[in-house]
Amino acid sequence: MIARKLITLACLFLVANFILYPQQEVVMSIKEGMPLIPVAIPNFSVKDTSPEAKDAADILYKVISDDLKYSRVFSPLPKNYYNYIKPLDPDKILFQDWESIQAKLLIVGQISKQDDKTIQFEAKFYDVKSERFIRGKTYQTEKSLLRLAAHKFSNLLMETYGEPQIFTTKIVFISNRDANNELYMMDYDGHNQTRLTFNREKDYMPAWSTDGKSIAYTEFKGGNARLYIYNPFEGKRKLVFDLGTSFGPCFSPDGKKLAFCSTEDESNSEIYTARSDGTNIKRLTFNKSADVSPSWSPNCREVAFTSDRGGSPQIYIMDAEGSNVRRRSFGGNYHDSPAWSPTGDRIVYVSRVQAVFDLYILNLRTDEIIKLTEGYARNESPCWSADGRHIIFSSNRIGTIQLYSIDYDGANLKRLTSKGQNKLPDWARN
DSSP states (O other): OOSGGGGGGTOOOOOOOOOOOTTSOEESOOOOSOOOEEEEOOOOEESSOOHHHHHHHHHHHHHHHHHHHHHSSEEEOOGGGGGGSOOOOTTSOOHHHHHHTTOSEEEEEEEEEOSSSEEEEEEEEEETTTTEEEEEEEEEEEGGGHHHHHHHHHHHHHHHTTOOOOTTOEEEEEEOTTSSOEEEEEETTSOSOEEOOOSSSEEEEEEEOTTSSOEEEEEEETTEEEEEEEETTTTEEEEEEOSSBEEEEEEOTTSSEEEEEEOSSSSSOEEEEEETTSOSOEEOOOSSSOEEEEEEOTTSSEEEEEEOTTSSOEEEEEETTSOSOEEOOOSSSOEEEEEEOTTSSEEEEEEEETTEEEEEEEETTTOOEEEOOOSSSBEEEEEEOTTSSEEEEEEOTTSSOEEEEEETTSOOOEEOOOSSOEEEEEEOOO
16 A cells, blocks of 8 residues: 555545546456467486585576576476486587477586585586577586576576576565564565665655666655665765655666655646766656656656646656656556556556556557456556566455566466565565
């Protein structure tokens, strides 16, 4: 409830029935994209008999398999397919066997224990039809960093096929698991959840900088909501804006600007921009209505946002300097929290229908609307992965507010958090 509703400090929105105009048809799913690449991943071989090497092989295998299943680019073949061919010999690969089970790529992994702290992971992948070695890499890693090594190899596969490398990206979010709303960070798959801030104040609405090194967020202190930029890796923090209520930061994809909301000049919220370091602040919107939730287009030329200037909160788009404002959602009485896809052709947003909050995707090219979530719950605060195939959001569908991942077409819903209340996620692009 608190999540994106910080904006109620600046504006009150009316509740009414949700009706779509005919020009924006709601459908339930979309089908698009190239066929997935079938990948064979036989069990990784272990070069010594140590239990540490065997355990490492199991971890590396599972993480890489899960990454590729998640990718929407690769499709690991079922393991029972391997029963029909000879076991893999890494030194003498019979490619015709792997082609017989329809594999296009073959991943080969070999693990050995180097010393009490270090595991060596040698990974390669081949084109099966041409029997050609494509790429490989050897990782020397501590046992505590095995998951990171696996994610890096999965990224190598994505990079080879010209895809964004999402598997080492981080998600920042707000959690009260330690009795106060603080910043936390986790891997894209929910592992390695780590607390970033330690104070008595309440933190809200974090947003990653484009380079993945800093986080802009709001901190409530002494009755005021101040906007900060924080580098969690260096422990440095800078105050950006402390006038009025300042919230909802969003860095531009080129890393040059920061958009945010503030009540500094008016009793209602307006949208401002600054340089990415928080300097040179400029106001973009000027009206008596509440303007909130800015989100940059991938080319940084436009900003999507929410405004009730038409009588109810709707999604609008304006040029990056504040001109050429046009409405992009129609019908209904509550649309909020737009997030522009990195591919540039879609905006995901929250819509309320009879007290139920669900995620919808607006196709900017066709005006088609896709309903992404279902159920009597509050599904809110969506943000995209760097490749535009996945969305992280918060939901109270199990009673407590937790973070979930879902694909752009509504498939593969997965819960990522469980401890405390977790909300307001933002997914780094690097």
